Amino acid sequence: MLRTFKIEKHHTDIVSKSTLFKALKYLDRKKIETPFLLIDREKVKEKASLIGQNIRNSKVFYAVKANPDIEVIKLADKLGMGFEIASEGELKLLSSIGVKPERIITSNPVKTFKFLKAAASYGLNYFAYDSEEEVNKMAGLLPGCSVYVRLSVPNEGSEWPLNKKFGVEINQAAELLSYAGEKGLRPVGITFHVGSQCTNIYNWNSALDKAKVLWDIAEKKGIKLNLLNIGGGYPIKYTKNVVDVDAIEKNVDRLIREKFQRDVKVFIEPGRAVIGDAGIFVASVIGKTNRGDDNWLHIDVGVFSGLMESIGGITYSYIIEASRQARHKRKWILAGPSCDSFDVIDKNVNLPEPEIGGLMLILSSGAYTISYASKFNGFSIPKTVLI
Ligand SMILES: *Cc1c(COP(=O)(O)O)cnc(C)c1O
DSSP, X not given: OOOOBOOOTTHHHXXXXXXXXXXXXXXXSSOOOSSEEEEOHHHHHHXXXXXXXXXXXXXXXXXXXXXXXXXXXXXXXXXXXXXXXOSHHHHHHHHHTTOOGGGEEEOOSSOOHHHHHHHHHHTOOEEEEOSHHHHHHHHHHSTTOEEEEEBOOOOTTEEEOOTTTSOBOHHHHHHHHHHHHHTTOEEEEEEOOOOEEEOOTHHHHHHHHHHHHHHHHHHHXXXXXXXXXXXXXXXXXXXXXXXXXXXXXXXHHHHHHHHSOTTOEEEEOOSHHHHGGGEEEEEEEEEEEEETTEEEEEESOOGGGTOGGGGGTOOOOEEEBOOSSOOSEEEEEEEOSSSOTTOEEEEEEEEEOOOTTOEEEESSOSSSSGGGOOOGGGOOOOEEEEO
């Protein structure tokens, strides 16, 4: 059976034609068991060769939390990326395929003892921190390791802000750099995160302005820094156009050249931008009805089994399989399969009426989906398939 889908012009602005074509070809197989996540290898490859291209003296570390599927990790490894991790579980994944410690960094400012011990025995060297207590922990387990302080920076215009938890202001950061030195660690640099899915290019300007002030204060204190870790945050397209990685990087590169010495090392930690737009979730329609004035559409993947970010600000684009009923578009509330009322993916989806059992494709869903999925209510964690 050949399947046909209601593909509209704007869909191919969101996800590339070649990724979509590959996915459709895969779906022409006889037996499809939803839900699952398709990842286009070529797209990941393309992103990997693009990211870091326009920032001199930079190294890219894939933020494993975006999608820790072992095949994705193997692909990133093959493409020569480094890795940014936060836990012993993520370290175990990397050690299982023999990634060298020099290619792994940790930007989680507060780490468990279990992870610090594993990191020490594996030989990791680069760590973020934003407190004295973290320095004390590391001084005990990882004497002499290289550390960079997490600076708090504006996250305005990021669809998934990350500044409410970590990062300190300039003066405290300066004291922490000195403190790390006193405790026998090597204070080597500064890190920040402009917020995930950051569509505001000026966030990098304000972040680098702040980093420069801190850099100079450190220098006056006799601490010579050499590393700027600009974190993640590069955006992808979900429903509309976003600023290009190229444009962000050219701007960042220019600012770094203006403000910092020539030999500054730059680390970049992209997660979403590496894997997000390479992914298409495949789900099935399992129910539809109207309740009061609302049209409800139920599918077999939801907030708890992969689409967690939908409750925190991410809106996806959807393609449905063509059906006999499909004529005019209607507004639907899109819900997942569990019995929890939080399990509502989108309250405002404009779609022609799909058939029960028909497929639904959820675009740009390669990042922060499976990694968030739980088995809540007995639904299994969707599989990832690389194509
Ligand atoms: C999550 C995270 C990243 C990746 O962020 P993206 O927005 O997915 O690029 C990078 N660095 C740190 C410290 C993170 O916590």
